Amino acid sequence: MHKRGIATDSTYYEESKMFHGSLKNIMGTRFDILIMGQNKLKSQEIWNDIVFELRRLHRIFNRFDNTSETSKINREAILAPVRVSPEMWSILQSSQMYYTRTLTLFDITLNDFSKVLMNENDHSVFFSKKDISLDFGGYAKGYAIVKVRDLIYRAGVQHCFIDFGNSSILGIGHHPYGDAWKVSVGNPYNCDEAMDEISLKDLALSVSGNTPSYAGHIVRPDSGEPVKGHKAVSVTSENPLDAEVLSTVFMIATDTEKKRISKNFKVQNISEYRL
């Protein structure tokens, strides 16, 4: 079933040779992109491809849509092994890799990923424990940004800025009047204050944190304990998915875990903010 009604709009700014594409409700948030230096027609073509791709991913990951592959697995994998699409297989493999490399702190089941049994032979998954389900909340935006970046590179775009739901950002090339894309990270507890300013040049940024109206949504999978306190983390990396995963993991990891996890990744920078 093709989901309809996801609003998209776009504007071309002739003088700046700048295209702005926006999806107002995708993967539970909003997606914006600035494509620089392309003509209007070319930009529109790239944008159409991006919209197509994002809607496709939305359909795969949306666990609240009972036709999505994720909800099919969540419904059926407790009963019998479920064969999954090649893409879902590679997503699960990548999730497993992150699970291991983050010392089990990145867990798409938010519970116990080791109970997701993956059969290499027929690419099937089986939940060996009740109450296991997949939630790609801390993963999907990073994955989508990687996919969009591939489209952008393939189209030959050199300068581009992507803002996915405020918390996942990618700067490709640089701002027309600067040598990078400069982003400030706002303090959710004090609207007048920036916690940080980060320059992105072919770099992805992901921010996780509590906010006054939304705290306790980040949970340590092994204990089920929510992260408390005024805290936020930003991660920059060339790999948007690494950034996405680590920003959440660093919200819950202990100092010892952080040290060990850092060795498993090549990230540009990790900053923690006590607010």
Place this chain on the structure above:
Amino acid sequence: MPEKGSKQVDTSLRQFIKDLGFISGGAALLATTPWLQSFTPDKAKEINKEKARIGFIGTGSRGVYNMQAVMALQHAEIVALCDIYPPNLKEASGLCPNAKTYTDYRKMLESPDIDGVIISTPLYLHAPMTLDALDAGKHVYCEKAMALTMEECKAIYEAYQKTDKVLYFCMQRMFDKKYIRGMQMIHSGVIGDIVGERCHWFRNHDWRRPVPSPELERQINWRLYRDYSGGLMTELASHQLEVCCWAMRKVPESVVGTGDIVYWKDGREVYDSVNLVYHYSNGVKINYESLISNKFNGMEDQILGNKGTMNLATGIYYLEDEAGGKKSGIEQLIGQIGNKIYASVPAAGPSWRPETKEKYFPHHILEGEFHVNDGLSMIGALKDGSDEILSAFCQACITGEKGKNIVEEAYLATMLCHLGNQAMAEQKQVTFPEEYKIPYMKF
């Protein structure tokens, strides 16, 4: 305060100029701040190894603050100290035991071994001391404001036209990095056309110093008495009115205002509460407010443009098209690119939150750390440009090069203070008198 032997202030003045971009194509900045032309690194090389011989007139708290800054300089030495109040002179002498001490500044001015004097005395003494020191052939640095009366200001200005000596007034915002950068941004159109200026200075303090015996009341608490001081206007507003004119590149033509003693009814003669509106010929106004029985609003120098607001004291600016919190980071970025501005985009944060009031996103004038003055100290704030202007003065004592615009800016700022006091005292609109206009000013 830097210790002698640690990071030297003259190197920091050079670094300061460097930071401001004078090396790589800083011509535009020099146009905004011509008084810095004499302090480029090349110029600093010319004074290598030479030392300005400095005498201090007035060694109270501000004098000692200035002394410590000068003591940290490689290109200056303090050779003389003068104060009429023995405890202050003793304290200063303790800091600088090799300096000769005086109780009569005229005697000190007779010494041929002094190149320049630094005057940190009550306002009513600025004019006689400055004029005597120039007469005695000394370079002069004097605290703000310029002088106690308009006549005295004019006399100093005229004496300065005739002398070949250097004269500085402590208009330290002219040497404050965030102000200089902020002004450059204002003049390059970042906040659009200036449509208003708002400055305020709030404290909650009686503005008094302890007095050991009653006959010293006026000598020590000189700020509170009309024969000694212009009150809040000359002591606080003078800096801010200078900033307003610097931003506007014009001088207000008239002023209205009211002043009262609202809270500190302790026998003082100067207002503890002032509200004034200065009016420029193009209709733009400066709203000035100072109150010293509530400090909630702190101190701020705000320049309002149709495209943004420059908060110079805190070093932060806000853009109008980012107001309301309705625009996403991307939309702000689009606005900035349209305006050819490279600034950070408030794109990142943990998640959305509901917007309940009009919000602006802060942008920093300077990158990295810089000092923000809370305006509460009666003596002076660290890193507010005071060290740089003192270093610049000592350098000028060696080169003999006059500081561009400094006297002129001090003159117009002090004149505006006196006109404001007059407007409040007479309860009427006061226009800038023709006989006090100088060629420097545009109205």
